[in-house]
Amino acid sequence: MNMDPKEFRNTMGRFATGVTVVTTDNSGVRRGMTANAFSSLSLDPPLVLVCVDHKASFLNAVQGARKFAINFLSEEQKSASDWFAGKGRDAEDQFADIAFEVGENGAPLLSGSLANLECEIHEGLPGGDHLILVGRVTRTVAEEDAPPPLLFYAGAYRKMDMDGEYGG
Numbered sequence: 402m403n404m405d406p407k408e409f410r411n412t413m414g415r416f417a418t419g420v421t422v423v424t425t426d427n428s429g430v431r432r433g434m435t436a437n438a439f440s441s442l443s444l445d446p447p448l449v450l451v452c453v454d455h456k457a458s459f460l461n462a463v464q465g466a467r468k469f470a471i472n473f474l475s476e477e478q479k480s481a482s483d484w485f486a487g488k489g490r491d492a493e494d495q496f497a498d499i500a501f502e503v504g505e506n507g508a509p510l511l512s513g514s515l516a517n518l519e520c521e522i523h524e525g526l527p528g529g530d531h532l533i534l535v536g537r538v539t540r541t542v543a544e545e546d547a548p549p550p551l552l553f554y555a556g557a558y559r560k561m562d563m564d565g566e567y568g569g
Contacts, residue, residue: 417554422478422485423451424501424509425462425469431496431509432462435486437553438531439471447538448523452531458491460532467522469536470508473515474551476560481511482551505540515550516543 418437425432438452449471453460463469474482481499489495500512510517520536527533552559 414555417552420474420482420551420553422472422474422481422511423459423469424472424511425466426507426509427462427466430462432459433485433495433509434459434490435482442535448535449518449520449538450533450535452528453534454531463534468506468508469520470504470510471518471520472511475513475515475548476551477548478511478513478551479558510542515547516541
């Protein structure tokens with residue numbers, strides 16, 4: 402039985418996710434991409450995974466650099482998410498108008514992010530039309546008084562009600 406890709410995508414969109422921008426610097430060429438296919442994988446060793454489309458220009462850059470950063474976006478960073486997912490995806494200089502600092506591993510850390518993970522490539526695994534990039538976390542940075550996270554659900558950005566209580 403063949404699964405309709407559009408139906409699969411729409412169904413998977415019912416899983417709410419945070420939004421990240423994954424960044425790398427390959428010999429002075431900075432690249433980034435928006436990703437919500439991201440997850441924690443292991444505590445010992447500290448591993449995360451992010452899925453990268455084989456056609457993404459980011460893939461060659463990160464494979465060359467062997468290091469990258471995961472930037473957890475706040476709801477104030479919607480424009481950065483849009484940029485790295487849309488028009489900015491193939492821009493010559495993706496970071497021309499983006500505020501960032503250089504992390505200890507050389508990857509850009511987006512200013513205003515809720516948290517950043519600096520990683521080195523641990524392993525790459527095949528995953529259909531994507532590469533599952535497993536990263537070993539070498540450094541974490543987290544903001545204490547951070548704004549709410551940027552969320553994605555059912556094909557659109559969403560806001561979290563920080564005043565509400567969970568009624569489970």
